[in-house]
Amino acid sequence: xxxxxxxxxxxxxxxxxxxxxQDNMDRLQNxxxxxxxxxxxxxxxxxxxxxxxILQHINLPDGFEISLYAVVPxxxxxxxxxxxxxxxxxxRKDKVWSIVDRDRDRVADEVKDFAPSVTFDxxxxxxxxxxxxxxxxxxxxxxVFPAAEFFFESPxxxxxxxxxxxxxxxxxxESFNHSARxxxxxxxxxxxxxxxxxxxxxxxxKLELYDEIGIGGIIRINTxxxxxxxxxxxxxxxxxxxxxxxTGELWWTDNQVDGMGDDIPPGELNRQTAAGQHFGFPWTxxxxxxxxxxxxxxxxxxxxxxxxxxxxxxxxxxxxRFYHDSSFPERYHGGIFWAQHGSWNRTTPVGARVMFTALxxxxxxAGAEVFADGWLNDDTGEYRGRPMDIEFLPDGxxxxxxxxxxxxxxxxxxxxxxx
Amino acid sequence: MKLAPMIALxxxxxxxxxxxxxSGPAAxxxxxxxxxxxxxxxxxxxVDGYARVPIAPHIGGEPQEYLEAQLMAYKTGQREHExxxxxxxxxxxxxxxxxxxxxxxxxxxxxxxDGVDAEAAPQGCVSCHGxxxxxxxxxxxxxxxxxxxxxxxxxxxxxxxxxxHDVMSEVAxxxxxxxIRRLADWYSAIELEINSPPG
Numbered sequence: 001x002x003x004x005x006x007x008x009x010x011x012x013x014x015x016x017x018x019x020x021x022q023d024n025m026d027r028l029q030n031x032x033x034x035x036x037x038x039x040x041x042x043x044x045x046x047x048x049x050x051x052x053x054i055l056q057h058i059n060l061p062d063g064f065e066i067s068l069y070a071v072v073p074x075x076x077x078x079x080x081x082x083x084x085x086x087x088x089x090x091x092r093k094d095k096v097w098s099i100v101d102r103d104r105d106r107v108a109d110e111v112k113d114f115a116p117s118v119t120f121d122x123x124x125x126x127x128x129x130x131x132x133x134x135x136x137x138x139x140x141x142x143x144v145f146p147a148a149e150f151f152f153e154s155p156x157x158x159x160x161x162x163x164x165x166x167x168x169x170x171x172x173x174e175s176f177n178h179s180a181r182x183x184x185x186x187x188x189x190x191x192x193x194x195x196x197x198x199x200x201x202x203x204x205x206k207l208e209l210y211d212e213i214g215i216g217g218i219i220r221i222n223t224x225x226x227x228x229x230x231x232x233x234x235x236x237x238x239x240x241x242x243x244x245x246x247t248g249e250l251w252w253t254d255n256q257v258d259g260m261g262d263d264i265p266p267g268e269l270n271r272q273t274a275a276g277q278h279f280g281f282p283w284t285x286x287x288x289x290x291x292x293x294x295x296x297x298x299x300x301x302x303x304x305x306x307x308x309x310x311x312x313x314x315x316x317x318x319x320x321r322f323y324h325d326s327s328f329p330e331r332y333h334g335g336i337f338w339a340q341h342g343s344w345n346r347t348t349p350v351g352a353r354v355m356f357t358a359l360x361x362x363x364x365x366a367g368a369e370v371f372a373d374g375w376l377n378d379d380t381g382e383y384r385g386r387p388m389d390i391e392f393l394p395d396g397x398x399x400x401x402x403x404x405x406x407x408x409x410x411x412x413x414x415x416x417x418x419x
Numbered sequence: 420m421k422l423a424p425m426i427a428l429x430x431x432x433x434x435x436x437x438x439x440x441x442s443g444p445a446a447x448x449x450x451x452x453x454x455x456x457x458x459x460x461x462x463x464x465x466v467d468g469y470a471r472v473p474i475a476p477h478i479g480g481e482p483q484e485y486l487e488a489q490l491m492a493y494k495t496g497q498r499e500h501e502x503x504x505x506x507x508x509x510x511x512x513x514x515x516x517x518x519x520x521x522x523x524x525x526x527x528x529x530x531x532x533d534g535v536d537a538e539a540a541p542q543g544c545v546s547c548h549g550x551x552x553x554x555x556x557x558x559x560x561x562x563x564x565x566x567x568x569x570x571x572x573x574x575x576x577x578x579x580x581x582x583x584h585d586v587m588s589e590v591a592x593x594x595x596x597x598x599i600r601r602l603a604d605w606y607s608a609i610e611l612e613i614n615s616p617p618g
Binding site: 074091092094119121122139172174175176177178198199200259342343344345349381382383403404 | 458459461462463471472473474500501502504505506508566567568569571572575576579581600
């Protein structure tokens with residue numbers, strides 16, 4: 001017998017029950033019911049106790065305090081609903097979580113999966129439009145849920161496809177590498193979606209294809225999926241972006257090449273001032289040249305934009321948000337907070353902390369400082385947690401998602417009263 | 420690697436467990452040395468081989484031969500991954516044997532979810548990967564408790580030819596997206612425990 005016969009034998013015995021996923025999509029689009037049920041996450045017990053034990057290790061500036069906001073497995077990018085009643089968190093698995101603090105005591109009391117009738121595929125990136133449409137950017141699809149803030153309590157919920165399955169990137173480019181998308185609605189009302197390129201450094205023969213599609217970039221589309229264009233070029237893998245509410249400019253973080261040593265290339269925080277700007281990758285990461293592209297011609301007539309900040313190499317700068325609330329001290333107003341996920345193969349691990357930069361008078365980043373750390377155990381090099389994204393509650397306190405610990409942390413400014 | 424299909428075939432016709440006793444041609448690996456190398460694996464795979472991120476598989480208690488073959492495939496470029504290709508470039512063949520020995524020295528224990536019958540397992544997979552996702556031969560990985568998206572991604576990579584294997588390439592070729600997800604969900608739902616080696 002040969003392999004072909006073997007494969008035939010195996011296939012002949014494979015289960016062939018049809019999967020309901022697409023049926024459910026069709027049903028939901030026709031406002032029909034499915035038999036899906038919710039998965040609830042216990043907010044008390046051993047898991048919560050173990051997470052609360054981590055809090056004592058976290059270092060914060062004077063006057064700030066940290067607490068456990070919610071137990072949320074695999075919590076990744078977050079989006080707070082416009083009315084502030086429910087938080088959504090994506091994962092790199094198959095769940096989007098809805099997180100509710102009904103009694104407003106700043107601790108979530110219900111965490112359950114959102115739209116359990118939908119078969120999700122790396123739904124990392126939720127983002128809201130100001131008028132309450134929830135977009136979810138998956139590995140290779142973008143979904144929209146109208147008025148999700150009001151309908152999330154039902155397992156069956158109205159749904160639309162902004163970008164159908166297999167049309168965000170070519171199916172042949174699908175992988176599990178750099179496939180966690182983030183999205184945002186810009187001041188122009190368009191949807192901005194990051195598309196990480198799936199290699200450490202892409203092969204030169206991929207340049208043309210990736211440039212055309214916006215892989216290794218950020219694309220923007222109308223919220224009905226039309227008029228797709230590449231907004232940002234020369235990105236390696238951005239998993240954090242936000243618009244400066246003061247200027248409407250898009251800022252984003254980037255993750256840098258591995259295998260060039262412990263201390264290069266630096267991580268990046270970037271400021272984009274015009275559509276179509278090129279930030280250098282794969283020719284450069286920040287000002288560091290990538291050896292494999294030394295002899296590959298650079299795009300003609302293009303000047304690479306340098307990053308605003310060069311950050312600790314391999315610390316993995318991910319989710320970021322401008323601070324536009326008021327409960328933190330004034331020095332933080334209008335600045336940027338972002339999460340460093342932490343390194344995965346640096347000799348001495350770095351990261352797993354929350355960073356901050358103020359903006360100067362020209363609207364440039366003034367300089368990175370550590371805002372919160374302690375999720376990395378310096379003695380053992382092991383992580384207690386890994387901050388992934390930043391979001392804010394309506395009261396201006398900060399939420400930090402942590403996909404390692406499976407938690408959402410809350411940092412509030414609550415200075416002790418003067419003696 | 421060439422032996423694998425024959426072993427799999429035998430497994431279909433005879434008792435699969437017979438082949439668990441066959442010893443592979445793997446180089447001798449030193450688990451104690453491998454434990455030190457595992458420091459560079461732990462952020463993703465855990466020091467015990469229980470993965471800490473969805474993009475990485477559980478590797479504690481896998482057959483040493485399988486682990487070694489995959490690491491060598493990354494090192495030689497036969498298999499590519501944006502992280503693993505970087506990691507294996509810095510490892511010698513001996514270090515690969517050592518770290519494979521470390522993870523293989525663990526024991527993987529799989530438990531089906533309550534009320535789920537092993538008979539309902541995807542029959543095309545069980546002769547190599549077991550109903551409970553524990554490998555039945557030296558050239559197959561455990562699948563128990565892997566993130567469904569991980570299994571889904573690997574099957575699609577086999578189907579598209581991005582990853583190649585004598586048996587898996589042809590198995591995957593005949594599967595639809597929906598069938599792939601169903602198989603992935605079966606193995607993903609299994610609870611996996613990884614026990615450290617004694618001592």
